Amino acid sequence: MKQEQNGKQKRFLVLDGSSLIFRAFYALPGLSDSHGQPTGAIFGFSNMLTKLMAEQQPDLMVLAFDKSRHTFRTERYADYKGTRDKTPEELLSQFPLLREFAANMGIPFLEKDNYEADDIIGTLATQAAAKGYDVRVITGDRDALQLVRPNLRVLLTKKGISEIKDYDTAAFEEEYGFEPLKLIDLKGLMGDTSDNIPGVPGVGPKTASKLLLAYGSVENVLAHVGEVSGKKLKENLQTYADQARLSKELATIELHVPDLTFAEEDYRIQPDMEKMQAFCDDHELRAVWRNFERLYGPAELALDLDGGENGVAAQDLSYDLWDEAAVKTAARAPYLAVSGIFSGLAPFASLEGLAVVAGPDAEKAGFVARDSAAFPALLQLLESDQQAVVFGLKRYDQAGLRGQKAFFDVELAAYLLEPERSKYALSELSQKYLQEAAPESFDDEKAQAVWEAKAISRLYPLLGAKLEEEKLTHLMDTIELPLVEVLAAMEQNGVYVNRAHLAEKTEEVAGRLQKIEAAIYEMAGHDFNLNSPKQLGVVLFEELGLPVRKKTKTGYSTNAEVLESLRLEHPIIEQILAYRLWSKLKSTYLDGIAGLIRTDTGRVHTNFNQTVTATGRLSSSDPNLQNIPVRTEEGRMIRALFEPGEGYDCLLSADYSQIELRLLAHMSGDENFIDAFKRGQDIHARTAAEVFGIPLDEVTPELRRHAKAVNFGIVYGISDFGLARNLHISRKEAGDYISRYFERYPGVRAFMDKVVAEAHETGYVTTMFGRRRELPAIKSRNFNQRMLAERMAMNTPIQGTAADVIKLAMIAAYRKLREAGLKSRILLQVHDELVLEVRESELETVQAILHEAMEHVVSLSVPLSIDVHWGRNWAEAK
DNA sequence: GATTTCACG
DNA sequence: ACGTACGTGAAATCC
Numbered sequence: 092m093k094q095e096q097n098g099k100q101k102r103f104l105v106l107d108g109s110s111l112i113f114r115a116f117y118a119l120p121g122l123s124d125s126h127g128q129p130t131g132a133i134f135g136f137s138n139m140l141t142k143l144m145a146e147q148q149p150d151l152m153v154l155a156f157d158k159s160r161h162t163f164r165t166e167r168y169a170d171y172k173g174t175r176d177k178t179p180e181e182l183l184s185q186f187p188l189l190r191e192f193a194a195n196m197g198i199p200f201l202e203k204d205n206y207e208a209d210d211i212i213g214t215l216a217t218q219a220a221a222k223g224y225d226v227r228v229i230t231g232d233r234d235a236l237q238l239v240r241p242n243l244r245v246l247l248t249k250k251g252i253s254e255i256k257d258y259d260t261a262a263f264e265e266e267y268g269f270e271p272l273k274l275i276d277l278k279g280l281m282g283d284t285s286d287n288i289p290g291v292p293g294v295g296p297k298t299a300s301k302l303l304l305a306y307g308s309v310e311n312v313l314a315h316v317g318e319v320s321g322k323k324l325k326e327n328l329q330t331y332a333d334q335a336r337l338s339k340e341l342a343t344i345e346l347h348v349p350d351l352t353f354a355e356e357d358y359r360i361q362p363d364m365e366k367m368q369a370f371c372d373d374h375e376l377r378a379v380w381r382n383f384e385r386l387y388g389p390a391e392l393a394l395d396l397d398g399g400e401n402g403v404a405a406q407d408l409s410y411d412l413w414d415e416a417a418v419k420t421a422a423r424a425p426y427l428a429v430s431g432i433f434s435g436l437a438p439f440a441s442l443e444g445l446a447v448v449a450g451p452d453a454e455k456a457g458f459v460a461r462d463s464a465a466f467p468a469l470l471q472l473l474e475s476d477q478q479a480v481v482f483g484l485k486r487y488d489q490a491g492l493r494g495q496k497a498f499f500d501v502e503l504a505a506y507l508l509e510p511e512r513s514k515y516a517l518s519e520l521s522q523k524y525l526q527e528a529a530p531e532s533f534d535d536e537k538a539q540a541v542w543e544a545k546a547i548s549r550l551y552p553l554l555g556a557k558l559e560e561e562k563l564t565h566l567m568d569t570i571e572l573p574l575v576e577v578l579a580a581m582e583q584n585g586v587y588v589n590r591a592h593l594a595e596k597t598e599e600v601a602g603r604l605q606k607i608e609a610a611i612y613e614m615a616g617h618d619f620n621l622n623s624p625k626q627l628g629v630v631l632f633e634e635l636g637l638p639v640r641k642k643t644k645t646g647y648s649t650n651a652e653v654l655e656s657l658r659l660e661h662p663i664i665e666q667i668l669a670y671r672l673w674s675k676l677k678s679t680y681l682d683g684i685a686g687l688i689r690t691d692t693g694r695v696h697t698n699f700n701q702t703v704t705a706t707g708r709l710s711s712s713d714p715n716l717q718n719i720p721v722r723t724e725e726g727r728m729i730r731a732l733f734e735p736g737e738g739y740d741c742l743l744s745a746d747y748s749q750i751e752l753r754l755l756a757h758m759s760g761d762e763n764f765i766d767a768f769k770r771g772q773d774i775h776a777r778t779a780a781e782v783f784g785i786p787l788d789e790v791t792p793e794l795r796r797h798a799k800a801v802n803f804g805i806v807y808g809i810s811d812f813g814l815a816r817n818l819h820i821s822r823k824e825a826g827d828y829i830s831r832y833f834e835r836y837p838g839v840r841a842f843m844d845k846v847v848a849e850a851h852e853t854g855y856v857t858t859m860f861g862r863r864r865e866l867p868a869i870k871s872r873n874f875n876q877r878m879l880a881e882r883m884a885m886n887t888p889i890q891g892t893a894a895d896v897i898k899l900a901m902i903a904a905y906r907k908l909r910e911a912g913l914k915s916r917i918l919l920q921v922h923d924e925l926v927l928e929v930r931e932s933e934l935e936t937v938q939a940i941l942h943e944a945m946e947h948v949v950s951l952s953v954p955l956s957i958d959v960h961w962g963r964n965w966a967e968a969k
Numbered sequence: 970g971a972t973t974t975c976a977c978g
Numbered sequence: 979a980c981g982t983a984c985g986t987g988a989a990a991t992c993c
Contacts (some may be wrong), residue, residue: 116993175992175993231970284990620991622990622991624973624990643972644972645971650975651975671975678989679976679989683989706985708978710985712986713988715976715987717986720976721976722977807984808983813982813983874979879982882982883985885984889984922978922985922986923978
């Protein structure tokens with residue numbers, strides 16, 4: 092079953108020198124050697140290179156560079172890459188060094204008049220791939236993805252240069268949904284601002300993808316322009332047809348650069364160790380030399396081609412095709428580690444097959460394809476009480492394996508153990524917990540699933556034991572695992588958005604923006620890019636001479652707070668604030684959401700991410716439906732676009748009243764605080780009365796506002812500085828507020844002190860339900876970092892407990908709605924609020940269920956209470 | 970990719 | 979002396 096792949100296939104690494112050196116230059120601060128020669132870029136670049144060579148073990152290499160700005164593309168279109176600034180001198184001066192470095196390494200350094208690095212890369216890489224070499228293009232430029240094909244993968248540098256994403260055809264298609272070569276059609280339609288390729292006005296990535304999905308190419312879109320829906324779109328496609336063709340041409344990498352032929356002998360790596368050492372000595376690149384030595388010197392890594400101890404050893408990814416008897420045998424295993432192959436666009440999914448490893452000491456992995464006779468038997472087994480373990484349970488749920496109690500999820504386990512990690516890829520968990528790296532690539536998706544199932548089968552006992560040790564098992568079993576089913580359903584439900592209404596609003600806002608823009612340019616005396624804080628800064632603070640209130644690390648600050656303070660200084664400010672407001676609404680909400688309405692369901696299906704936040708909250712993305720505007724009248728019109736879908740009558744919102752402060756009252760046990768909530772008082776007014784020493788009925792709105800800010804401050808981990816800044820009062824006054832607050836609520840002070848002290852002792856804090864967050868910075872000698880950690884120590888137990896509570900309430904509400912046989916269902920969670928789609932006839936019952944589920948899900952020393960509102964859209968449900 | 974800005978709880 | 983409120987995600991610019 093195992094294929095002998097790449098056994099003798101030689102590996103050719105093709106580097107986009109221009110792209111990588113730019114990345115290296117901007118990633119590293121201005122290093123220089125003692126002669127004053129800047130060396131940051133060369134340092135970063137050579138480190139990257141040696142690392143890459145150690146990992147990739149290439150046989151052949153080449154470095155390609157742009158020669159000059161003038162190319163056959165600028166010939167065709169003078170403005171091509173016309174927005175690029177000129178290369179900084181500190182970088183230019185490093186190019187001769189780079190040539191020298193490449194020469195010493197024995198790596199060919201190629202540049203061609205009239206062509207870009209991309210074209211050299213395209214020409215050599217495709218020739219070599221056609222000849223059967225294992226070709227890998229390394230670049231930071233996404234354009235190169237169009238080259239992906241059999242034998243040719245593109246490794247895209249992300250996040251500076253340290254992280255790399257590997258694209259083969261399958262990976263590309265998974266992300267983009269079409270074949271790599273179609274990337275040029277995509278650019279033809281949408282253009283590319285960074286290269287100044289115009290594209291077709293009004294066509295962004297969403298529209299372009301849609302058009303390509305329907306018609307396949309720019310030419311075919313233009314040929315069928317009559318069928319395209321949307322009047323404006325059709326018009327633009329007709330008017331800008333030539334521009335679209337030109338854009339595609341500009342985006343196409345040339346694969347036939349003249350006088351350039353791939354021949355193996357020209358690209359063998361032949362380093363000159365002596366020259367290399369002299370070079371590194373000369374420019375004080377000690378770390379580079381060390382890496383280089385490790386690579387070619389004492390010969391450890393260099394000889395480690397076929398593995399050894401560091402995880403590159405070929406792993407056994409063979410498997411048996413299971414029949415029903417094999418499935419039956421597997422049922423006797425203590426658990427089944429499972430990894431699925433899915434199809435379908437999230438949040439909808441189908442299982443195409445499952446790789447299975449039966450328990451910790453299975454002899455061999457099994458594979459069961461969807462069409463095999465054993466598949467139903469395996470599904471049945473997984474739906475029984477058989478313990479099953481997966482990575483990323485939600486997707487399985489969405490593929491139909493729903494409502495099972497005997498599932499465990501290693502991704503969720505890793506999240507509970509380390510909620511601050513940014514990623515929980517199985518490969519990383521394997522590296523960290525099993526000290527075993529994932530293979531660089533897999534022969535096919537079955538081999539990958541087999542590897543995953545094996546990794547899961549070994550991670551499960553390990554992570555399970557760690558959860559026990561950290562007392563996180565209960566949280567896992569009662570909150571995170573049961574919640575998966577609820578989130579899976581919410582994502583599939585989606586929310587209906589009124590498209591017609593949305594389109595109208597978009598037009599309206601576009602018109603408004605144009606007027607504001609014109610007024611601003613008029614006042615400024617010239618056009619500029621209003622979306623650029625940098626250009627705006629020049630206009631406001633240099634040309635108009637307005638006073639500078641605040642600076643960012645790169646220039647003048649132009650945020651709303653600063654602009655607000657300049658309101659009376661110049662009429663342009665008012666307009667800029669208006670522009671910011673409307674352009675935010677248009678780009679993020681109107682255009683952003685329009686692009687994510689699914690044509691098959693007519694609804695938007697957000698992702699509810701369960702392993703993102705450090706505190707235990709959920710997050711929402713693509714689109715984020717947890718930050719839909721509500722605070723301003725203009726913003727609420729966005730909210731009004733969300734309506735009940737067919738078969739439903741209203742949207743209902745149920746939000747907790749002051750849940751964080753109530754939890755603080757309970758957890759701190761402060762009697763005064765608890766008393767306020769038990770009496771059902773307005774907590775901010777009561778706080779004002781306490782802090783300012785006046786009777787409750789003499790609290791003015793202004794005093795209440797100040798007290799409210801103090802309450803917020805307490806939850807965030809109070810500091811006089813922050814409070815002063817928020818209320819525009821002096822730091823001393825803010826300090827007085829805080830000390831009077833703590834005098835009146837001594838239990839709160841004691842609680843905060845205790846939490847911080849515990850964090851210092853143990854290095855972590857916990858919520859009421861045992862969720863934990865490590866705070867290593869609390870021991871930092873850096874004052875700022877330590878203070879930040881202390882504020883996190885105060886905030887996390889409160890925010891995290893609130894997250895625990897609403898998660899429990901969601902599970903309870905979901906179950907009760909189902910048990911009652913209701914059609915009404917939960918659509919969204921916004922941290923302290925649930926949004927449901929409700930039938931009028933069920934309104935009473937739904938409310939009763941929510942009160943019960945949300946208010947009585949835990950028993951505290953203060954009552955929990957919710958406010959419920961409903962209406963014909965989300966804005967009315969307030 | 971990093972930075973800035975701004976939307977939410 | 980230090981110089982920030984806690985937790986998120988998305989869009990845009992400039993590199």
